[in-house]
Amino acid sequence: MTIRSELRDDGVRVVTMDQPPVNALTVQGWFDLARVLDAAGADPATKVVVLRADGKGFNAGVDIKEMQNTTGFDALIGANKGCFAAFKAVYECAVPVIAAVHGFCLGGGVGLVGNSDVIVASDDAYFGVPEVNQGALGAATHLARLVPQHLMRTLYFTARTIPAADLVQHGSVYAVVPRDELDALALGLAAEIAAKDTRVIRAAKEALNGIDPVDVNTSYRFEQGFTMELNLMGVSDELRDDFAGTEKAKGQQ
Template identity: 65%
Template sequence: MGVSTSSPEKGISVVTVDFPPVNAVPVAGWFALADAVRAAGHDPEVRCVVLGARGRGFNAGVDIKEIQAQGRPALVGANRGCFEAFAAVYECEVPVVAAVQGFCLGGGIGLAGNADVIVAGDDAVFGLPELDRGALGAATHLSRLVPPHLMRALYYTSRTATAAELHAHGSVWRVVPSEELGAAALELAREIAAKDGELLRLAKAAINGIDPVDVRRSYRFEQGFTFEADVSGVADRIRDTFGKEGTSGG
């Protein structure tokens, strides 16, 4: 349970998230994930990072039960933790392949949306149920996965899009049977890791440098509205109804 790192092949580091039962990540988990991704990318022997998860889903967002129990300190911690984890994926010195199975919700969109490439199982679904969770955020990252108007429709309705739909939009590289996800992600990572490591790092920095949206600033702007929803009492009103049903958010 927690965040672990393994090296299945030369040049490849796999960072795995495991917070049963649904990978709703606690505050400490987001910071641990950020540290693991940054450490893997900083390792001169690593040329590609695979970000994956154990269990039924890739990520269910923040642990809302933790926020309900601890109040505003946990909300601030979750905001900061998500900010650091999303930034760590985006700023990782080498390419990051997200291996997504099952549900990819809330904070999962922040991780997958900031990855360089996404390989998904055929059971994967992507969405931001934030309006149902008393939160806001990660529209920045959903905008990297689907066109603007579809992003708005998904955000306002809290609906999800399938891996096949995202593949049609070009944001998912490959959709495979869920049992083949790990092998497919490693296959792509192996192809990337075969390139010159120094040149790969330059390529990652160059591509980030030409991005039209500053994802850190954009997401930080969104987080201000999450905090405003909490201060105004709107978030608590919605979370109180949700708390009887589950544990995730974003």
């Protein structure tokens, strides 16, 4: 199963992404994640959500191979809508969402963590938005919630990544620990929040979203429009084909 959801006795719901080999979610996977998160927030028994992943890394974004193996724009439109739904579900979840990140967090992964309320990471974690390499745009909205504006632009234009330890300095990642301590850290923070009156915490989440200076949903949707333009121009297909060919060659080595 790509997305698992488990409610603990203390009211902490653990949502796990598990899509081998790199947690690059298919169109259906993004919609499944959105559905699970929406259901978590709607369940009065859920007090906090911990969003984590199994496997090599947290999330590698959309499944490029699925997109390239689908004729027309159905996969592109599906990925756009699925990512929008998943990012929105994180942001609008009625309870706090703690992202526990290990390994790589790329593209759509940054969309998820950028909309989370708390981020913790393992010492091997790194973040980046390589969309320009694949002829797409998106998640700058969420990257801008992790680093200052000019650093965001540098990372975005170059498709470089940034280690989790650097994000601690910017205040966006709460703490970095060895990978085998990551789940314990996330669950400990979640339990601390879950011990509060859930009526107050749910009100606090809504209040904090209400005073947010950026409308993340509108901002991200604006970015997606440029991705569609690049696809209509044929630029995105060329770059995705190059990417898919490079990945295939790596697999044969």
